[in-house]
Amino acid sequence: xxNKIRSFLALLLxxxxxxxxxxxxxxxxxxxxxxQPDSKIINLGDSVKWLNQDAVPHTSTSxxxxxxxxxxSSGASFIRVFDKxxxxxxxxxxxxxxxxxxxxxxxxxxxxxxxxxxxxxxxxRLPIKLNLANKDPNQVYLxxxxxxxxxxxxxxxxxxxYAAGHDPYKGETKQFNAISYLAGGKAFGPxxxxxxxxxxxxxxxxxxxxxxxxxxxxxxxxHTPGNTLQVMPWPVYGMMSDRDLEAIYAYLTSIPxxxxxxxAACP
Ligand code: HEC
Numbered sequence: 065x066x067n068k069i070r071s072f073l074a075l076l077l078x079x080x081x082x083x084x085x086x087x088x089x090x091x092x093x094x095x096x097x098x099x100q101p102d103s104k105i106i107n108l109g110d111s112v113k114w115l116n117q118d119a120v121p122h123t124s125t126s127x128x129x130x131x132x133x134x135x136x137s138s139g140a141s142f143i144r145v146f147d148k149x150x151x152x153x154x155x156x157x158x159x160x161x162x163x164x165x166x167x168x169x170x171x172x173x174x175x176x177x178x179x180x181x182x183x184x185x186x187x188x189r190l191p192i193k194l195n196l197a198n199k200d201p202n203q204v205y206l207x208x209x210x211x212x213x214x215x216x217x218x219x220x221x222x223x224x225x226y227a228a229g230h231d232p233y234k235g236e237t238k239q240f241n242a243i244s245y246l247a248g249g250k251a252f253g254p255x256x257x258x259x260x261x262x263x264x265x266x267x268x269x270x271x272x273x274x275x276x277x278x279x280x281x282x283x284x285x286x287h288t289p290g291n292t293l294q295v296m297p298w299p300v301y302g303m304m305s306d307r308d309l310e311a312i313y314a315y316l317t318s319i320p321x322x323x324x325x326x327x328a329a330c331p
Contacts (some may be wrong), residue, residue, distance in 0.1 A: 087115050092164070093121045094136070094156070099164035107174040109301030110147055113164055116143040122162070127153040149173075176202050179315075189242040194318040207315025210308055212240070215270065215301065220257045223249040223330035247322035250330045252295045259324040260316050267317030276313050277306070 133142035156162035230239035
């Protein structure tokens with residue numbers, strides 16, 4: 065049972081890493097002798113597609129010779145992947161007065177943006193309201209990225225993991241179950257996943273930051289001294305940096321409080 069869960073988890077993490085779910089292609093229209101929009105911010109790894117909608121030819125040519133579309137006749141397009149952060153000015157080599165730029169977020173800015181988009185962008189993948197009072201929003205969004213796009217915490221800690229009618233395993237559009245999001249209640253043999261939402265004092269799973277980091281690193285159950293968590297993949301999560309574990313904790317303190325479903329109700 066345990067091995068099955070572990071290999072499932074390993075597969076899950078691999079799938080997440082290999083599948084650029086959020087890698088996006090942004091279109092810049094070349095129209096009326098302008099690049100529209102003329103400044104665009106994108107995530108690291110995203111692509112830009114230039115589409116010439118004018119009747120005359122244009123180019124997309126990097127100021128720093130990083131790319132050159134060559135002549136794009138009317139209706140033609142050119143795509144480039146941006147895999148380095150920074151600001152990249154470009155122009156049309158046929159009409160050098162046409163200038164624009166692409167700004168690519170750093171890796172951390174990209175993770176923060178994705179972590180925020182999971183909750184805030186449409187289509188809603190996780191329709192919850194975060195409590196950001198007295199918090200650093202960027203740290204919370206980074207935590208969202210780690211929990212939702214890397215950690216797979218909702219796979220074990222939400223029951224069910226996906227909203228009714230939104231189960232990607234059934235070919236439906238993905239949306240996390242927001243009602244009992246991370247409220248635990250899933251049974252793994254005799255072990256029941258914990259409710260990670262804030263308790264009445266605002267502490268996620270009822271643990272302090274110090275207890276959280278300790279249990280993630282050592283697997284020591286803070287509620288039952290001497291007990292080692294048996295299902296939690298803490299040997300994996302425990303290798304995360306302090307910054308990442310603190311971001312997870314900040315995120316978990318921001319999510320809505322929810323009641324743990326009865327394990328019997330969780331298949
Ligand atoms: C493979 C399933 C699984 C995954 C994935 C998982 N957990 Fe758990 N977790 C459990 C189970 C089950 C427990 C109950 C203790 C046990 O038996 O391991 C638990 C316990 C915990 C506890 C201890 C709560 C307490 O009060 O003792 C915390 C905190 C926690 N998990 C956080 C997380 C976070 C954060 C993630 C994602 C980064 C995560 N878990 C991913 C299964 C999982």
